[in-house]
Amino acid sequence: LMGSMHTGLEGHSIPGFVLPFLNAQDDHTDLTEMACYFAERAKGGVGLMVTGGVSPNWRGWVGPFAGKLTTETERDQHKVVTDMVHSIRIPTYSPDSKDGTEPGRICLQILHTGRYAYHPFAVSASSTRSPISPFPARELSTSGVKDTVRDFANCAVLAKEAGYDGVEIMGSEGYLINQFLVSKTNHRNDEYGGESFGNRMRLAVEIVRETRKACGLDFIIIFRLSMLDLVKDGSSWEEIKALAQALEDAGVTIINTGIGWHEARIPTIATSVPRGAFSFVTKKLRDEKIVSVPLCATNRINAPSTVESILENESADLISMARPFLADPDIVEKSREGRDDEINTCIACNQACLDHAFIGKTASCLVNPRACHETEISIEPDSIAPEERLNIGVVGSGPAGMAFAHTAATIGHHVTLFDKSNEIGGQFNMAKRIPGKEEFHETIRYFRVQLENLKKERKLDMQLGNEMSYHEMELRSSDGSERKIEKWIIATGVDARVPNIPGLDHPNVLSYIDVLRNKAKVGRKVAVIGAGGIGFDVSEYLLHHNDADDHDSRADEIDVDEFLKTWGVDKSNSIRGGLLTDDKVKINKS
Numbered sequence: 001l002m003g004s005m006h007t008g009l010e011g012h013s014i015p016g017f018v019l020p021f022l023n024a025q026d027d028h029t030d031l032t033e034m035a036c037y038f039a040e041r042a043k044g045g046v047g048l049m050v051t052g053g054v055s056p057n058w059r060g061w062v063g064p065f066a067g068k069l070t071t072e073t074e075r076d077q078h079k080v081v082t083d084m085v086h087s088i089r090i091p092t093y094s095p096d097s098k099d100g101t102e103p104g105r106i107c108l109q110i111l112h113t114g115r116y117a118y119h120p121f122a123v124s125a126s127s128t129r130s131p132i133s134p135f136p137a138r139e140l141s142t143s144g145v146k147d148t149v150r151d152f153a154n155c156a157v158l159a160k161e162a163g164y165d166g167v168e169i170m171g172s173e174g175y176l177i178n179q180f181l182v183s184k185t186n187h188r189n190d191e192y193g194g195e196s197f198g199n200r201m202r203l204a205v206e207i208v209r210e211t212r213k214a215c216g217l218d219f220i221i222i223f224r225l226s227m228l229d230l231v232k233d234g235s236s237w238e239e240i241k242a243l244a245q246a247l248e249d250a251g252v253t254i255i256n257t258g259i260g261w262h263e264a265r266i267p268t269i270a271t272s273v274p275r276g277a278f279s280f281v282t283k284k285l286r287d288e289k290i291v292s293v294p295l296c297a298t299n300r301i302n303a304p305s306t307v308e309s310i311l312e313n314e315s316a317d318l319i320s321m322a323r324p325f326l327a328d329p330d331i332v333e334k335s336r337e338g339r340d341d342e343i344n345t346c347i348a349c350n351q352a353c354l355d356h357a358f359i360g361k362t363a364s365c366l367v368n369p370r371a372c373h374e375t376e377i378s379i380e381p382d383s384i385a386p387e388e389r390l391n392i393g394v395v396g397s398g399p400a401g402m403a404f405a406h407t408a409a410t411i412g413h414h415v416t417l418f419d420k421s422n423e424i425g426g427q428f429n430m431a432k433r434i435p436g437k438e439e440f441h442e443t444i445r446y447f448r449v450q451l452e453n454l455k456k457e458r459k460l461d462m463q464l465g466n467e468m469s470y471h472e473m474e475l476r477s478s479d480g481s482e483r484k485i486e487k488w489i490i491a492t493g494v495d496a497r498v499p500n501i502p503g504l505d506h507p508n509v510l511s512y513i514d515v516l517r518n519k520a521k522v523g524r525k526v527a528v529i530g531a532g533g534i535g536f537d538v539s540e541y542l543l544h545h546n547d548a549d550d551h552d553s554r555a556d557e558i559d560v561d562e563f564l565k566t567w568g569v570d571k572s573n574s575i576r577g578g579l580l581t582d583d584k585v586k587i588n589k590s
Contacts, residue, residue, distance in 0.1 A: 001046075001047065001048045001049075001050070001254075001256075001296060001318055001319065001320045001321075002041055002046045002048070002049040002050065002320070002321065002322065002325045003050055003256070003298060003320040003321060003322035004050040004051060004052055004053060004109040004111075004168060004170075004322065005052055005322045005323065005326070005353065005357075005363065006052045006053060006062070006354075006357040006363065007034070007037065007052050007353075007357075007362065007363040007372050008052075008356065008357065008360070008361060008362035008363055008372065009031070009033050009034035009037055009052070009362065009363075009372055010031075010034060010051065010052045010053070010054055010066075010067035011029055011030075011031055011034070011067045011074075011077060012029070012065050012066060012067060013058070013061070013065050013066065013067060013068045013074070014065040029077050030077070030080075031077050031078060031080055031081050032080055032375065033372070033374070033375050034051075034081055035080045035081040035083075035084040035085070036084070036374040036375050037371075037372055037374055038051075038081060038084070038085050038104075038106060039084045039085060039087075039088060039104075040329045040374050041325050041329045042085050042088040042090060042104035042106075043088055043090075043329070043330075044325075044328075044329040044330035044331065044332055044333050045090050045091060045330070045332035045333040045336060046090070046104070046325065046332055047090065047092075047105065047332075048105045048106070048107065048165075048220075049085070049104070049105070049106045049107070050106070050107045050108075050109050050168045050222070051081075051106065051107070051108050051109050052067075052109065053067075053109045053110075053111025053113075053170060054067045054068060054069050054108055054109065054110060054111065054155070055067065055068040055069075055110075055111060055112060055113070055155075056068070056069070056070065056110050056112055056148070056151040056152045056154065056155035057070060057112070057147075057148065057151040057155075058070075058121070059112075059117070059121050059122070059123050060111065060112030060113055060114070060117070060148075060151075060176065061113065061117060061119055061121075062111070062113055062116075062117065062118065063117075063118040063119055063360065064118075064119045068155075069108065069110075069155045069158050069159060069162075070151070070154065070155065070158070071158075072158070074158070075158040075159075075161055075162045076162070078108070078159070078162035078163070078164070079162050079163055081106065081162075081163075082106060082162055082163030082164055082165075083163060085103075085104040085105070085106045086103045086104060086105075086163065087103070087104075088103065088104040089101035089102065089103060089104075090102060090103075090104055091336070105165040105166075105220075106164060106165060107159075107164055107165055107166040107167055107168050107220055107222060108155075108156075108159040108162075108164045108166075108167050108168070109167070109168040109169075109170055110152055110155050110156065110159075110167050110168070110169050110170065111170040111175060112148065112152070112170070112175060112176040112177070113175055113176065114137065114175050114176030114177075114178075114179045115128055115129065115130045115133065115136075115137035115176075115179060115185070116130055116132065116133055116174060116175055116262060117133065117135065117137070118133055118134075118135065119135060120135050122135050122136070122137040122138070123137055123138050123139070123140045123144065123176075124137035124138075124139065124140070124176065124179050124185060125139070125140070125176075125179045125180040125185055125186040125187075125188060125192070125193065126139045126185060126186055126187040126188060126193075127139045128185055128187075130174070130263055131263050132262055132263050139188070142190050142191070142192065145192050145203060148176075148203070148207075149203065149206045149207050149210055150210070152169065152207045152210070152211060153207070153210040153211045153213070153214040153215075154214075155167075156211045156214060156215050156219075156221075157214050157215060160215050160219055165219070165220055166219050166220020166221060166222065166253065167211065167215075167219075167220070167221060167222070168222035168223070168224060168256065169204075169207055169208060169211065169221065169222070169223050169224065170224050171204050171223055171224050171225055171226065171258065172224045172225060172226035172227075172257075172258020172259075173224070173226065173258055173260065173261060173262055174226075174229075174231070174260075174261030174262050174263055174264075177203060177204050177207070178226050178229075178258075178261065180192060180193070180200055180201075180202075180203045180204070181197075181200050181201055181204065181226070181235055181239070181243070182200070182229065182233060182234050182235055183195075183200070183233060184231065184232070184233040184234065186200050197239045197242060198242075201239070201242070201243050201246060204223070204243060204246075204247065205243075205246045205247065205250050206250075208221060208223060208247055208250040208251055208252055209250040209251060211251075212250065212251030213251075220253045220254070221251060221252050221253050221254075222252070222253060222254045222255075222256050222296075223247050223252045223254075223255055223256065224256045224257075224258045225240070225243060225244060225247065225255050225256065225257065225258055226240075226258040226259075226260075226261075227240055227257050227258065227259070227281045227282065227284075227285060227573075228258075228259050228260065228278060228281045228569075228573065228577075228578040229260065229261055229264070229576075229577040229578060230259070230260040230261065230264035230265075230266045230268070230569065230577060230578055230579060231260075231261045231263065231264050231577050231579070232576075232577055232579060233576055233577060234261070234576050234577025234578065234579075235576065235577070236576050237284075237573045237574065240285070240573075241285070241288060241290055244285060244290065244291050245290055245291060248291045248292065248293050252293055253293060253294075254293060254294050254295075254296055254318065255285075255291065255293055255294070255295050255296065256296040256298060256320060257278070257281065257282045257295070257296060257297055257298045257299070257316075257320075258298070259278045259281070259298065259299045266567045266568065266569060267567070268299055268300075269299055269300060269323070269348060269350070269354075270348060270350065270436075271347055271348035271349055271350075271436060271437055271438075271439050272435075272436030272437075272563075273299070273300045273348070273563065274300065274555075274558040274559070274560045274563050275300055275301065275302065275303065275306045275555055275556065275558070276297070276300060276301050276306045276309065276310055276560070277299070277300055277560045277563060277564065278297075278298070278299045278300070279297040279299075279301070279310045279313075279315045279316060280315070280560075280571055281573060281578075282295050282296070282297040282298075282315055282316045283297075283313065283314070283315035283316065284573060286314065286315065286316065286317070294317035294318050295316050295317050295318070296316060296317065296318040296319065296320050297310050297315055297316035297318070297319055297320065298319075298320040298321075298322075300348060301319055301320070301321050301324075302321065302323070302324040302327075302345055302346045302348065302439075303324075303340075303343070303345060303442075303555075303556075304331075304335040304340050304343070305340070305556065306556075307319045307321075307335075323346045323348065323353055323365075324345070324346040326346065326353055326363070326364075326365040326368060326371040326372070327344050327345060327346035327347075327365050327367050327368050327371070328343050328344040328345070328346075328368065329371075330343075331343050341445065341446075341449050342446070342449055342450070342453075343446065344367055344368055344443075344446045345367075345439065345442035345443065345445075345446060346365075346367070346439075347366070347367060347437075347439035347440060347442065347443060348439055349366050351366050352364040352365050352366045352369075352371075353365060353371075367443055367446075379407055379410060379411060380411065381410055381411070381412075382411065382412045383411045383412060384411050384412035384413060385412075386412075388412075389412045389413050389414065390413050390414070390486045390487050391413070391414050391416070391482075391483060391484060391485050391486050391487075392408055392413050392414070392415050392416070392485070392486065392487045392488070392489060393415075393416050393418065393468075393473070393476065393485040393487070393488045393489070394408075394415055394416070394417045394418065394488075394489045394491055395418050395419075395468045395473075395488065395489070395490050395491060395492055396418075396419060396426060396490065396491035396492040396493060397417055397418075397419035397421070397424040397425065397426060397462075397464070397491075398425065398426020398427055398428065398491060398492075398493045399425075399426060399428055399443065399447075400426075400491040400493070401417065401419070401426065401489070401491035401492075402417075402424060402425075402426075402447040402451065403447070404489055404491060405417045405451065405454075405460060406447060406450050406451060406454065409454045409459040409460040410454070410459075412459075413459075414459060414460070414461075415454075415459070415460045415461070416460070416461045416462075416463060416483075416485065417451070417460065417461070417462045417463070418463050418464075418466050418468045419462075419463075419464050419465075419466070420465065420466065420467035420468075421464065421465070422464050422465045423464065424444065424447065424448060424451070424462070424464070425444040425447075426493050427493055427494075428440050428443060428444055429444070429517065430512070430513070430516035430517050431537070432444065432552065433516055433541060433552050434516075434537045434540055434541050435540050435541065435543075435544045435553070436540065437537075438552075438553050438554055438555040438557075438558065439555050441552075441554055441555070442555065473485070473488060496511055496512065496513055498511075499529075501529070510522065512534050512535075512537075512538050515538060515541070515542075516538065516541065519550065521547040522542060522547065523547070524546075526542055528542075565580070565584075565585070566585070567585075568580040568582075568584070568585040570584075
């Protein structure tokens with residue numbers, strides 16, 4: 001299952017008469033870009049995809065005039081998405097398929113942000129303000145809650161009419177439904193609040209029941225259930241179990257796992273989170289054997305090996321990955337064909353996906369800039385006409401040099417990649433040594449495989465251990481042979497800034513390059529000058545390595561239990577919200 005992500009492709013709900021005053025350059029009611037984005041992932045073999053969040057009413061907007069689905073006009077705008085996805089056949093092992101394929105399938109996520117709304121019309125279970133929004137939320141009246149239930153069901157009906165195969169109801173991550181579930185944010189005294197959990201979960205159950213009633217049996221309903229809130233006074237495990245059973249009775253098809261409220265202080269999807277770190281909570285519910293619907297594991301699952309491990313351990317029935325499909329839309333197909341080493345692995349940096357979403361920009365991906373820009377960037381093999389192909393020299397084999405060389409050679413140019421180092425990767429070779437950045441190994445591995453494949457096709461040469469000078473470049477550019485370099489790309493990265501501080505020439509003074517690349521010994525007592533990103537990374541490295549430890553960990557080697565205890569996560573989920581008390585948190589004093 002390809003999980004939901006905010007991409008910025010979901011359109012907007014700005015009234016047409018307002019657009020001329022905004023000098024809008026793009027028609028965001030045309031969802032063709034969104035359709036192409038999902039179509040590319042369907043071609044890669046994804047079994048079921050879920051869109052980014054779309055609101056069931058205007059109060060549930062993520063931000064002002066964000067995407068919603070409340071009208072027939074908005075319904076019709078989505079048909080280009082479902083038509084394109086359904087036109088693609090994906091492999092299946094189902095015995096019911098005559099040709100071994102089935103049409104692609106896609107669900108619409110219905111998301112009401114509640115007090116997370118970034119606009120002044122926010123509503124919630126009670127009048128509260130979230131710590132991540134400047135706008136206080138107004139308490140919904142009882143009739144307002146009932147209207148919201150109808151709005152969810154109406155949105156689902158419109159989604160079905162638009163051709164969606166189902167919906168995912170967002171009930172986790174601290175959004176509206178989650179806000180009703182816990183007394184932390186629900187201070188009501190009517191039928192939707194109070195001390196009774198039966199009252200607090202009423203909204204979630206009624207939404208599912210009314211959606212099933214309105215859409216019929218032949219319609220997928222996924223419910224994103226928060227199994228680990230990671231906030232104080234969150235849900236108890238008994239409440240989570242009770243809600244799961246009630247949701248099954250109300251008609252859900254799949255229960256997806258939600259991890260952490262957005263305001264939680266514990267990282268849940270950052271690169272420092274070990275792979276599959278939170279699958280234990282899905283397994284815990286599965287082992288209870290209290291529901292028969294499939295349970296889906298989520299969060300920091302980015303590699304086929306992790307997927308297989310979770311399934312073999314019977315931790316879940318399904319696996320949801322979201323950002324890995326930004327990084328590589330063909331991850332399923334490559335895995336099926338045994339080409340795991342060709343997967344462009346998500347490094348969980350969040351720099352072009354979540355960071356873009358938070359400032360209203362269309363998402364992309366640090367390791368795959370085509371993500372969400374499929375209609376703008378075309379990279380087709382040998383697409384350059386023969387008479388336009390060039391011999392290109394690329395100086396520097398860091399991320400930029402590797403990416404350019406790979407792209408240029410793929411579309412038809414001949415590329416020679418130079419680097420004074422004997423290995424590709426540039427400064428990623430230093431970054432990958434930092435605890436919490438082990439995934440950077442994967443980017444280098446991906447490009448190494450891709451470049452080697454291009455070498456075999458005689459589209460690319462690599463000259464490592466070869467420091468290029470301006471004079472050498474001139475000689476190669478004036479060479480009369482067919483290998484004459486016609487264009488040069490300089491991708492040599494940055495030089496370390498050397499501050500003008502007296503004493504820098506002292507033998508005890510080292511640069512970060514000395515430590516991370518050249519593995520200089522530092523001793524036990526170290527002063528780090530500079531508290532920016534590099535200073536922080538060097539400090540983190542030194543806290544986890546000593547002069548006798550030269551091993552660089554890989555992502556699969558990180559200890560999940562140690563991570564959970566260090567961050568104060570109650571793996572037993574016996575404490576509300578899944579947070580350990582202060583005396584149980586592991587503090588690394590080494």
